[in-house]
Amino acid sequence: MTILTILRYPDKRLNKIAQPVKQFDARLRQLVTDMAETMYQAPGVGLAASQVDEHIQLVVIDTSDAQNQLQVFINPEIIWSSEEKTFYDEGCLSVPGIYDGVERPAEVSVRALDLDGQPFELKADGLLAVCVQHEMDHLKGIVFVEYLSPLKRNRIKTRMIKEERELERTQPAAKRRRV
Numbered sequence: 001m002t003i004l005t006i007l008r009y010p011d012k013r014l015n016k017i018a019q020p021v022k023q024f025d026a027r028l029r030q031l032v033t034d035m036a037e038t039m040y041q042a043p044g045v046g047l048a049a050s051q052v053d054e055h056i057q058l059v060v061i062d063t064s065d066a067q068n069q070l071q072v073f074i075n076p077e078i079i080w081s082s083e084e085k086t087f088y089d090e091g092c093l094s095v096p097g098i099y100d101g102v103e104r105p106a107e108v109s110v111r112a113l114d115l116d117g118q119p120f121e122l123k124a125d126g127l128l129a130v131c132v133q134h135e136m137d138h139l140k141g142i143v144f145v146e147y148l149s150p151l152k153r154n155r156i157k158t159r160m161i162k163e164e165r166e167l168e169r170t171q172p173a174a175k176r177r178r179v
Helices: 026-041 126-139 150-170
Strands: 046-048 058-061 071-081 085-092 095-105 107-113 119-125
Touching: 026 046, 026 058, 046 126, 058 126, 071 126, 085 126, 095 126, 095 150, 107 126, 119 126
Parallel strands: none
Antiparallel strands: 046 058, 058 071, 071 107, 085 095, 107 119
């Protein structure tokens, strides 16, 4: 297994639109394994392939406390969302240390493919619904801070750039790892 480098906001690669997965092969399975390991180590509850500079429609999620219920969504699409909204303090592995409230539908139904290319549907609420929507935003090139006010977004961008410069100054490139 390999721990992958997670792109940090405001890296422009986070704004790339992911392409549908067409091949269900050993490379895809290895990417899922590496993404899951990266997500668990970070630690996080979700990770989109776009965040590790693989611009394909692939998301891994595990909202369980024991981190033993990995869910894989390939070419996911939301097919229904509730009119009821929920406000949740979201964080993101690409924006470490930042949490802020985002309003989203309280429930969603998602259609996706599994690792074997087989279709499935899932109805989600609570943290899982928030996570599915957050990670699917990454596939569209959207980072959660883009839902915040321009003032908050600019402050976060400035902070992330400053932290990146400090990291570059204090650690040799060979030892630097972004999470």
